[in-house]
Amino acid sequence: MSTSYIEISESAIENNLHFIRNLIGENVVFSSVVKGNAYGHGIDTYCPLAYKYGVRHFSVSDAGEASAVLDALPKKDTTIVIMGMIDNQQLEWAIENDIEFYVFEQDRLQAAINAAQKLGKPACIHIEVETGMNRTGFEQRDLKTLFQLLKNNYTHLKIKGLCTHLAGAESIANYKRITEQQKRFKRIIHFFQNNEWKVPLIHMASSAATIRYPRTRYNLVRVGILQYGFFPTEEIMVHYLTKQKSYQNPLKRIVSWKTRVMDVKSVKPGNFIGYGTSFFTNKTTHVAIIPVGYSSGFSRSLSNTGKVLIRGKRLDVIGTVNMNMMAVDITNVTEVEKGDEVVLIGNQEEQEITVSSFSDFSQTVNYELLTRLPRNIPRITIP
Numbered sequence: 171m172s173t174s175y176i177e178i179s180e181s182a183i184e185n186n187l188h189f190i191r192n193l194i195g196e197n198v199v200f201s202s203v204v205k206g207n208a209y210g211h212g213i214d215t216y217c218p219l220a221y222k223y224g225v226r227h228f229s230v231s232d233a234g235e236a237s238a239v240l241d242a243l244p245k246k247d248t249t250i251v252i253m254g255m256i257d258n259q260q261l262e263w264a265i266e267n268d269i270e271f272y273v274f275e276q277d278r279l280q281a282a283i284n285a286a287q288k289l290g291k292p293a294c295i296h297i298e299v300e301t302g303m304n305r306t307g308f309e310q311r312d313l314k315t316l317f318q319l320l321k322n323n324y325t326h327l328k329i330k331g332l333c334t335h336l337a338g339a340e341s342i343a344n345y346k347r348i349t350e351q352q353k354r355f356k357r358i359i360h361f362f363q364n365n366e367w368k369v370p371l372i373h374m375a376s377s378a379a380t381i382r383y384p385r386t387r388y389n390l391v392r393v394g395i396l397q398y399g400f401f402p403t404e405e406i407m408v409h410y411l412t413k414q415k416s417y418q419n420p421l422k423r424i425v426s427w428k429t430r431v432m433d434v435k436s437v438k439p440g441n442f443i444g445y446g447t448s449f450f451t452n453k454t455t456h457v458a459i460i461p462v463g464y465s466s467g468f469s470r471s472l473s474n475t476g477k478v479l480i481r482g483k484r485l486d487v488i489g490t491v492n493m494n495m496m497a498v499d500i501t502n503v504t505e506v507e508k509g510d511e512v513v514l515i516g517n518q519e520e521q522e523i524t525v526s527s528f529s530d531f532s533q534t535v536n537y538e539l540l541t542r543l544p545r546n547i548p549r550i551t552i553p
């Protein structure tokens with residue numbers, strides 16, 4: 171039971187997945203990135219819908235998420251890849267369940283070999299190389315040793331991919347760094363080829379690079395944020411629209427967050443609303459009490475600044491956001507009643523609360539706000 175609910179729009183998912191498929195064409199594998207509980211949308215809700223519209227390849231960041239995807243989808247024709255950390259016990263679980271994973275340094279690779287040996291079943295790996303993000307990945311100088319290790323343990327490994335990650339393709343300010351990374355990755359690919367290593371999938375592009383640097387697509391793209399109806403940054407959106415000579419955003423937000431009015435009351439002039447003294451009534455003020463607070467992901471920093479929609483009107487949050495409640499000024503919409511729908515993110519009549527307006531506007535804010543949507547709020551699929 172929950173005091174609010176999240177709606178997931180199936181038609182918006184279909185729209186966004188079509189957009190991505192048209193963008194990359196038929197010959198590039200689309201790996202749907204569903205880390206962070208599918209960017210807050212819910213792995214259990216999102217993955218079956220993505221599957222319904224043709225997605226068969228999923229990328230997650232850890233074994234817990236891989237297990238959630240595994241539970242949500244038919245096993246026989248889906249591929250799941252763990253891009254982040256996987257510890258020694260989880261390695262065996264992953265190999266047993268045909269989950270692929272990145273190896274990014276020798277100890278992880280050795281642990282994978284040991285686990286595969288023990289199980290008598292090869293580990294399916296993606297070799298991650300360092301090209302300049304300086305996070306995870308084999309350094310170029312370690313590749314010779316890597317090849318030796320791969321060669322000596324050939325029967326315990328299936329090399330599925332060779333990959334790297336770009337350090338900020340969503341901003342042109344990083345142009346130099348991104349092009350350097352592309353050059354390094356190319357050298358490494360050649361180095362693999364010259365040593366006669368055949369790697370089926372080569373990948374480096376996330377959403378931003380898929381749009382901004384088409385050459386980075388190779389034969390697989392790892393796309394997260396676009397699926398959920400957002401460009402990684404405004405800059406990437408402007409770049410895309412300018413190239414298309416269009417003003418129409420081709421993506422649709424799939425998430426809405428709603429609740430209902432729990433109580434209404436009127437407060438005489440000269441009083442404070444809620445805890446402390448942050449909101450003072452200088453006239454008779456009608457308020458609606460909303461059963462959502464910071465424990466449900468409505469940030470306390472939205473005290474006296476947040477907006478919600480009720481009866482198609484954009485209304486102010488007044489006073490401090492409490493742990494489980496907040497107050498909204500309905501002085502100009504006195505017809506508001508207990509039980510009325512309240513939109514925290516989404517549309518109501520002509521109005522919209524966007525995910526980014528939900529906090530101080532900053533670059534890449536959608537990622538963080540979406541993943542903060544609590545897991546225990548029920549996700550409901552709507553057409």
Ligand SMILES: *Cc1c(COP(=O)(O)O)cnc(C)c1O
Pocket residue numbers: 203205253335375376377378392393394395396402
């Ligand atoms: C999160 C992530 C992606 C997807 O990024 P988007 O900007 O959401 O498309 C791709 N690759 C890796 C390694 C990631 O961690």
